[in-house]
Amino acid sequence: MSRADRLRLAFAGLHPDRTRGLLDSYGSAGRVCRAIGAGTVDVPAYARQAAVAPVDALVEILGRVGVAAVYREDDEFPDHLAELPDSADLLFVRGTLPTTPMVAVVGTRRCSRYGRALAGSYGRAIAASGWPVVSGLARGIDGAAHRGVVDGGGVGVAVLGCGPDIIYPREHRQLHDDLIARGGAVVTEYPPGTPPHGWRFPPRNRIISGLSAAVVIVEAAETGGALVTATMALSHARVVMAVPGDIDRPTSKGCNLLICDGALPVLDPADLVEALSFVPGLPPPEAGPSGHVDPVMAAVGSTGSTLEELTIALALPIHEVAAAVTRLEIAGLVRWEGEVITVSR
Numbered sequence: 001m002s003r004a005d006r007l008r009l010a011f012a013g014l015h016p017d018r019t020r021g022l023l024d025s026y027g028s029a030g031r032v033c034r035a036i037g038a039g040t041v042d043v044p045a046y047a048r049q050a051a052v053a054p055v056d057a058l059v060e061i062l063g064r065v066g067v068a069a070v071y072r073e074d075d076e077f078p079d080h081l082a083e084l085p086d087s088a089d090l091l092f093v094r095g096t097l098p099t100t101p102m103v104a105v106v107g108t109r110r111c112s113r114y115g116r117a118l119a120g121s122y123g124r125a126i127a128a129s130g131w132p133v134v135s136g137l138a139r140g141i142d143g144a145a146h147r148g149v150v151d152g153g154g155v156g157v158a159v160l161g162c163g164p165d166i167i168y169p170r171e172h173r174q175l176h177d178d179l180i181a182r183g184g185a186v187v188t189e190y191p192p193g194t195p196p197h198g199w200r201f202p203p204r205n206r207i208i209s210g211l212s213a214a215v216v217i218v219e220a221a222e223t224g225g226a227l228v229t230a231t232m233a234l235s236h237a238r239v240v241m242a243v244p245g246d247i248d249r250p251t252s253k254g255c256n257l258l259i260c261d262g263a264l265p266v267l268d269p270a271d272l273v274e275a276l277s278f279v280p281g282l283p284p285p286e287a288g289p290s291g292h293v294d295p296v297m298a299a300v301g302s303t304g305s306t307l308e309e310l311t312i313a314l315a316l317p318i319h320e321v322a323a324a325v326t327r328l329e330i331a332g333l334v335r336w337e338g339e340v341i342t343v344s345r
Helices: 003-011 016-026 029-037 045-051 055-065 113-128 141-151 170-181 198-210 225-235 250-260 269-276 295-300 307-314 318-330
Strands: 068-071 090-095 102-106 133-135 156-159 185-188 212-217 239-242 334-337 340-343
Touching: 003 029, 003 045, 003 055, 003 068, 003 090, 016 029, 029 045, 090 170, 102 113, 102 141, 102 198, 102 225, 113 133, 113 141, 113 269, 133 141, 141 156, 141 170, 156 170, 156 198, 170 185, 198 212, 198 225, 212 225, 212 250, 225 239, 225 250, 239 250, 295 307, 295 318, 295 340, 307 318, 318 334
Parallel strands: 102 133, 102 212, 133 156, 156 185, 212 239
Antiparallel strands: 068 090, 090 185, 334 340
16 A cells, blocks of 8 residues: 555544544555545545645654654564554654563553552663553553653653644643653654544554553553553453452452453562563563562473472472462463473463
């Protein structure tokens, strides 16, 4: 498909599901744009104007706001996102988008003071371990995680539900600028000038998940964007982790339910980094706060071990070793098949 037509279609700013449906129906971005221009497809006036706009004018808009269009086949587009069937065809990027898998830290906007502090400490711990962090720049958990990354000197990526030149919420302008200044990026599939309409936010969660090797839910109600991201992560075969909380706290209910469904519980920054250090796709941590490798994973080794062998090697009661192995299996870090326990690849 022509890059010019793909850029026109991206500038139309349609819902991603609508765009995919039109591409399935018409076969190419060029045919979709021509159908929109002819009035065959019912779209808002701004989308029709974009579909027939001179591509030079669109490129000029990008240059004026300091944004690059990164296409799915470009080297700058992360492979682990591009390979997903629901990936965006192109991203509008300000800053530098890491091409390695990241760690997503997300949660509710209506978080507790405890959750906000924990998200910040998680962001700092992940940054100190050398992994890029991705979140949504929203109020609450997302913003706290981003701030922790910035304070920890790490690289952060914010995925927006609006245009790349729109700062939402407005009070996160400095945070937005700090992420870019420290080597990270702000990305979106929506073109410059796109306002933060509510319907645009759920689709961006698939990009947060797609950029990640693991998704950490800090606080979440029973419904909401964080749970949407967790669902997307499961469909993308990403590792999902969640922070357990009080059973009567509304902002902990979503996390507790995720743990009941198999998400890995994480209890503090050291516990998180230790678990992340064995997630496929993430390199070993540079300097995690725990300062050591998980002893069970180390004892399993490259050839695998039985539960009895692990018990002897670790000099621990068998029930403690079994519980630790089960926890790692839930996280997808080991396989326990028959009597043999092996590291997942």
